[in-house]
Amino acid sequence: MPHVDPTADPLARAVTENAGRLYRLAYSYLKNEQDAMDVVQEAACRLLKNRGSVAPDRAFAWLWRVTVNASLDLLRRRRRESVGLPDAAEGREDSYQRLYLLDALQQLDEKSRAIVILRFFEDKPLAEIAGIMGMNLSTVKGRLYASLRVLRRYFEDREAEEWPD
Structure with a gap:
C-alpha cells in the first residue's frame, strides 16, 4: 500500500x-x-x-x-x-478503579456501552451519537438513561459489598 x-x-x-x-x-x-x-x-x-x-x-x-x-x-x-x-x-492490570469501570461497562449491551463511551469518554453530544450509531435521538437518550440506572445499581451493589451495615 x-x-x-x-x-x-x-x-x-x-x-x-x-x-x-x-x-x-x-x-x-x-x-x-x-x-x-x-x-x-x-x-x-x-x-x-x-x-x-x-x-x-x-x-x-x-x-x-x-x-x-x-x-x-x-x-x-x-x-x-x-x-x-x-x-x-x-x-487485566491491577488497577482497582479500572477494574470497577471495566466490570461496570460489561453490565451493558454493546450498543448501550458504545453510547456511554461516546457520551462520557469522548464528550460527544447526544445528537452526534445518534448519527454515529444510526439511531433516533430519543432512542439514544432512552438507552443512555437506562444504562446510567444499570451502572448506578452496579456501583451501589459494589459499595454495599465493601461496606456492609
Whole structure:
C-alpha cells in the first residue's frame, strides 16, 4: 500500500487524529492491548480501502462503527475458540478503579456501552451519537438513561459489598 500523507488526505487525517479514541473504544470491548491495536489498524485499512464510498465528514462515524463491529467480531471468534479457563496472559492490570469501570461497562449491551463511551469518554453530544450509531435521538437518550440506572445499581451493589451495615 503506498504511503498516504495524513495532512493532505482528510480520510487519513481522520484516522491519525482519532487513533487514540478508537484504541480506547476497542480496548473497552477487548481488554487486550494488542487486539485493540489490531482492530484499530483493521478499521483504518477498511476506511482507506473504501475511500470512494466514505465522505470525509462521515469518516469518524464510519471508523467508530467499524471499530465496534470489528471488536464484537473478535469477541465472537474468541468465544467460539475458547475452551476451558482463560489464558492468564489476557488478565487485566491491577488497577482497582479500572477494574470497577471495566466490570461496570460489561453490565451493558454493546450498543448501550458504545453510547456511554461516546457520551462520557469522548464528550460527544447526544445528537452526534445518534448519527454515529444510526439511531433516533430519543432512542439514544432512552438507552443512555437506562444504562446510567444499570451502572448506578452496579456501583451501589459494589459499595454495599465493601461496606456492609
